[in-house]
Amino acid sequence: MKVVAVNGSPRPMGNTFQAIQTVLNVIESAGIETEILQIGGLDIRGCIACGGCSDGMCVFADEAFCTWTHTLEEADGILLACPVYYAGIPGTMKAFLDRIFYQSGGRFRLKVGASIAVLRRSGGVATFDQLNHYLLISEMIVAPSFYWNVAHGRQPGEVLEDQEALSVLQNLGQNMAYLLEMQRRTRDELPPPEPVARAWTNFIR
Numbered sequence: 001m002k003v004v005a006v007n008g009s010p011r012p013m014g015n016t017f018q019a020i021q022t023v024l025n026v027i028e029s030a031g032i033e034t035e036i037l038q039i040g041g042l043d044i045r046g047c048i049a050c051g052g053c054s055d056g057m058c059v060f061a062d063e064a065f066c067t068w069t070h071t072l073e074e075a076d077g078i079l080l081a082c083p084v085y086y087a088g089i090p091g092t093m094k095a096f097l098d099r100i101f102y103q104s105g106g107r108f109r110l111k112v113g114a115s116i117a118v119l120r121r122s123g124g125v126a127t128f129d130q131l132n133h134y135l136l137i138s139e140m141i142v143a144p145s146f147y148w149n150v151a152h153g154r155q156p157g158e159v160l161e162d163q164e165a166l167s168v169l170q171n172l173g174q175n176m177a178y179l180l181e182m183q184r185r186t187r188d189e190l191p192p193p194e195p196v197a198r199a200w201t202n203f204i205r
């Protein structure tokens with residue numbers, strides 16, 4: 001089994017990395033493989049709503065984007081993490097998530113997911129909610145912890161002083177590992193339900 005984390009910070013060894021690693025350490029100690037995709041700081045364009053991804057791949061997919069797609073679709077669990085910029089998801093991460101999730105067409109369905117927002121002071125829960133929107137609309141099983149996954153720090157490494165956040169993240173790691181093990185053990189006896197036929201009305205017709 002494997003959990004893939006997406007780091008949306010342009011600082012590869014910054015606070016977001018430390019928060020991710022806190023979760024992944026627990027997951028690895030449960031015998032689950034992990035990988036981090038370093039997305040923040042790259043030059044990633046946004047979605048242009050062309051609908052060309054209806055065949056499963058974004059029209060702008062280059063080699064790196066195809067590799068990220070494959071890595072995430074092969075993963076059993078996905079962890080989205082980013083710093084808070086202007087009380088929201090940083091632009092590069094948003095561009096990445098819009099394109100990766102819009103093309104995914106149900107391929108993340110019932111995978112285990114979780115999100116983390118990292119910040120200096122304010123906008124944490126709003127960003128955490130934004131990240132969770134990608135997981136929930138993809139029918140992913142969102143792992144819980146005993147608080148929302150928001151961790152504080154400004155300069156790289158400061159997040160390691162937020163003791164409560166570290167405990168929240170360690171607990172999240174445990175719960176992700178538990179859900180993954182539960183899925184592994186029941187895979188053969190309990191196939192997932194077929195999705196209900198969707199009524200798509202755009203509110204007016």
Ligand SMILES: Cc1cc2nc3c(=O)[nH]c(=O)nc-3n(C[C@H](O)[C@H](O)[C@H](O)COP(=O)(O)O)c2cc1C
Pocket residue numbers: 009010011013014015016017082083084085086087088118119120121122123152153154155156157
């Ligand atoms: C452009 C920009 C916008 C930011 N906006 C916010 C914000 O709205 N709220 C906040 O608490 N921190 C904000 N910060 C601070 C970062 O979220 C904080 O330093 C975080 O720890 C950075 O994580 P990193 O080390 O993983 O990059 C902002 C930082 C930058 C560069």
